[in-house]
Amino acid sequence: MWSSNVSTGAELSISAIPASQLAQDFGTPAFIMDEADFYARACTWSSALNNAFGSNAGNVYYAAKAFICVEVARWIKDIGIGIDVCTGGELAVALKGGIDPSKIELHGNNKSVAEINKAVASGVGTIVIDSLFEIDRVAEAATKNGLVQKVLLRLTPGIEAHTHESIATAHEDVKFGFSIASGAAWKAIEQVRTHASLELRGFHAHIGSQILETESFEISAQRLIALLAKYRDEFSAELPELDLGGGYGIAYLPGENNLDPELVMNTLAEVVTSACANQKLAVPRVSIEPGRAIVGPTMFTLYEVGTTKDVVLENGSTRRYISVDGGMSDNLRPALYEAQYTAVLANRSSSAKKISSRVVGKHCETGDIVIREIDLQSDIAPGDLLATPATGAYGRSMATNYNHVPRPPVIAVKDGKARVILRRETEADLLGLDI
Ligand SMILES: Cc1ncc(COP(=O)(O)O)c(C=O)c1O
Known part of the structure; x- marks a missing residue:
């Protein structure tokens, strides 16, 4: 839940810097990011992939959508892993951070022609094709640039992943990819093969996000491998790559656990190896795209309490509303898919009795709820700080300017030093868009 350099003692601190100091120096709300923890998690996923798959390990492509900025792109470059981007904007940040284009993979179910052209011209390593229209668009861009573009086909293996409906992505009735079951995937394979400017490297599937069991990943891998075998049978050639996507779940609440990288990678390596042996296929190069599992636990959000009020409920009990200086503009996930978070009093310890509370934001929406149900100390008052852990993924990256609230900064902390990244x-930024 908390990153490794956070201490939740009397006053919450990160790398020995107290929360109150961070609030004073950088203001609130703010995303506080544990730089060493980010490096460690990225390296852990990379070693887990390499250890499990050995010479068949492909790349870890960090999923930029979880969170990216130029400084984090520089860290990715330094760590030496790849990156998955799904828009021209994310591509621009990755390139600005100096990431080797050959380690960039471009996704998206509706990439514009301009985005495709920019990616191809920049030398992006792989484009993951998501529609029949896109096959021709990528082929045309590759021809225009005088190169052969490596591509994967995004497939929907027909899996109801165990996660919230809005973040499950591999069942049939979904906007992403080509269905294996309906034959759409096969049609796409045949169409790609008509273009000399495309090199079909293999298949991709991303089954959803915040998945805490390995079974859905296993089934997905098996279905992709069955299609690799069908391809070999039909065309007497084996495709060399599989990308099994991201989606590895993390702990948001006390008592929950992150999905263990070693466990998932070892399980997947066993499944892939035995499925390939059954099909008499060489094991392909296997890549993955973790986003949340790398960046999620590395950040917490620091808020200041502005007001509190007690509400008597129909059953006679009392709920305390604690309003903080951010809300759905910096953490959309509770409103979007009922995501649950926890929070702690961050600027001091308190032994006051804990009472039923709801942490809400400052926006003009009843649904602007950060934490629907939490027991917090009864003496929490205006001026106190609350810290919400595990907000690194899909927090700042999904932040909006709703109600013209400026988006919070990200402060990286390492070795006792904090800096704005x-x-x-x-x-002025907000007004700068007005004509
Ligand atoms: C294609 C693809 N890859 C990877 C990811 C990253 O997922 P997660 O952050 O859950 O690991 C996503 C998230 O939506 C995705 O769409």
Whole structure:
């Protein structure tokens, strides 16, 4: 839940810097990011993939959508893993951070022609094709640039992953990819093969996000391998790559656990090896795309309490509303898919009795709820700080300017030093768009 350099003692601190110091120096709300923890998690996923798959290990492509800024792109480059981007904007940040284009993979169910052209011209390693239209668009861009573009086909293996409906992505009735079951995938394979400017490297599937069991990943891998075998049978050639996507779940609440990288990778390596042996296929190069599992636990959000009020409920009990200075603009996930978080009093310890509370934001929406149900100390008052752990993934990256609230900064902390890596938006930034 908390990153490794956070201490939740009397006053919450990260790398020995107290929360109150961070609030004073950088203001609130703010995303506080544990730089060493990010490096460690990225390296752990990379070693887990390499140890499990050995010479068949492909790349870890960090999923930029979870969170990216230029400084984090520089870290990715330094760590030496790849990156998955799904828009021209994410591609621009990755390139600005100096990531080798050959380690970039471009995704997206509706990439614009301009995005495709930019990716191809930049030398992006792999484009994951998501529709029949896109096959021709990528082929045309490759021809225009005088190169052969490596591509994967995004497939939907027909899996109801155990996660919230909005973040399950591999059942049949979904906007992403080509269905294996309906034959759409086969049609796409045949169409790709008509283009000399495309090199079909293999298949990709991403079954969803925040998945905490390995079974869905195993079934997905087996279905992709069955299609690899069908391809070999039909065309007497084996495709060399599989990308099994991201989606590895993390702990948000006390008592929950992150999905263990070694466990998932070892399980997948066993499944892939035995499925390939059954099909008499060489084991392909296997890549993965973790986003949340790398960046999620590395950040917490620091808020200041502005107001509190007690509400008497129909059953006679009392609920305390604690309003903080952010909300759905910096953490959309509770409103979007009922995601649950926890929080702690961060600027001091308190032995006051804990009472039923709801942490809400400052936006003009009843649904602007950060934490629907939590027991917090009864003496929490305006000026206190609350810290919400595990907000690194899909927090700042999904942040909006709703109600013209400027988006919070990201402060990286390492070895007892804190620095801004993404500055706070200002009213001038917001007004700068008006003509
Ligand atoms: C294609 C693809 N890869 C990887 C990811 C990353 O997922 P996660 O952050 O759950 O690991 C996503 C998330 O939506 C995705 O769509």
